[in-house]
Amino acid sequence: MHVLAKAKSPLSFITDSVLDLNAINFWLQKVNPLWSSNKALGKVVQKDTAAEGMVSLTIQVNRHFKFGQAGQHHPVFAVVDGIRYERTYSLTKLDAQHVLLTVKTLQGGKVSTWLAERAQAGDLVEFGAPFGDMVIHAMNQPLVLLAAGSGITPMLSLLKDMAKQNQLKDQPVHLMYWVKKQSDAAFVERFEKLASKHPAFSYQIFYTQEDVADSRLNASHVEQLTDVEKSTVYACGPSGFVSIAEQLFSHAQSFKSEAFSMSLMANDDIGFVNVTLTQSNKVLSIPKGQSILVALEQQNIKPKHGCRMGICNKCACNKAEGSTKNMVNGAQNTEPGNLLKICVNSAQSDLVIDL
Structure with missing residues (x-):
């Protein structure tokens, strides 16, 4: 008995092609830089000086962009010298198609320097979903x-x-x-x-x-x-x-x-502790007094992260066991089963975390 291969219908061929979103986005952006099948993109259309060392970029956004509430932040993804970086900025809604991104140059800041000094009209950035709870609700009090x-x-x-x-x-x-x-x-x-x-x-x-x-x-x-x-x-x-x-x-x-x-507190912790990563089944030795995120990155572990300042919660994971110290305010946490922001916490004892 011969098994006959079923020929693909034109619809199946199109469906399989559409699944390659990167290819689709590539060709869409050849027609219009803001066109995308799934990405929230923005194009710089105007650049103004807001203050000394600070610029305001007027950015036109596409249909995938999700406007946050006033006061919230957006992850902003920019490609600088071929490397994709993520940073967090507060945006101001101007109208249904434009937002204002104001950024101050930070010494050594790759993204802030690129946005403030090198970004020009026509350059693209990508946005993530808005977050943050510093928003205004209906209130009567001062x-x-x-x-x-x-x-x-x-x-x-x-x-x-x-x-x-x-x-x-x-x-x-x-x-x-x-x-x-x-x-x-x-x-x-x-x-x-x-x-x-x-x-x-x-x-x-x-x-x-x-x-x-x-x-x-x-x-x-x-x-x-x-x-x-x-x-x-x-x-x-x-x-x-x-x-x-x-x-x-x-x-x-x-x-x-x-x-x-972050204004980090003085830290004189010395020595090393073991951290067990339950998802990857690894045990690593990391230094006390250093952020857990940085310590893991130095051993070629790449946890999910965003702002690196304890705001966006992208790096937060469950801590099953161990003691940690917040590097911003010095607060220690010895309780099991807590959500741990690894970007702003250091290990004080052996840890078991859900990574």
């Missing part, structure tokens, strides 16, 4: 926004959305914004216009390195405010700034924060 440096970007998004939703009409909102020098302050004209149009909105900018320097965030700034106990407070900036804000506003009705860079 709102205090605390920002340092590029922590101002989610605040702009929040304020723009509140103005659009008419929430700035009656709800008291006060923005306090810290930068080094006047040339570092971004979006000042936007805040001036909001304040002139909405009497319930006010703002202050503090310059900490001018000849007549303003003080960094301290208790005197809290004393300037009224009804803190009835206020919702949002803070965004370096982790040291956010940590101080959390202490000073512990009596606020509600406090939410996000830190965009």
Whole structure:
């Protein structure tokens, strides 16, 4: 008996071809750079200076892009010198097809330097799904926004959305914004216009390195405010700034924060511990005092990760056994069965983690 091979129908051929999404995307983007079968892509259409060392990129997005809520962050994927990197940025929605990405150049930052200095109109970036809970819900109580440096970007998004939703009409909102020098302050004209149009909105900018320097965030700034106990407070900036804000506003009705860079605590831990990876069935020796993510990467283990700052939770995994220390705030965790962010925690004892 002969077995006859069944000829593929034209539909089957097309189906098999479509399954190669990379090939489909390649040819789609030959026609239009923003066309894709599955990727959220954006094209730079305008580049403006926002402040000293800071630029705002107006980006046109395709139909796969998912707009987040004001104040949320997006993973941003960029190819720099042939290598694909992922970083996290807060975006501001401009209209149904455009977002504003504002970025400050960081010393040694490959993606921030590329975006701020090298990206031009026509360049493409890819986006991931939005995340973060520093968003505005319907509320009547006063709102205090605390920002340092590029922590101002989610605040702009929040304020723009509140103005659009008419929430700035009656709800008291006060923005306090810290930068080094006047040339570092971004979006000042936007805040001036909001304040002139909405009497319930006010703002202050503090310059900490001018000849007549303003003080960094301290208790005197809290004393300037009224009804803190009835206020919702949002803070965004370096982790040291956010940590101080959390202490000073512990009596606020509600406090939410996000830190965009880590200020690591001094760490004198020495020695090595064993970490057991249950999924890959490996046991490795890693140093104490170093982030678990970095330690694993140095041994050619590539865990899933995103922001590397403890924000996005992509690197979080279950810790079955062992003790860890948070490298940002020094908190130790010895309890089993906890979710562990390996980018901002170091091992204090032998560990068993679900990787």
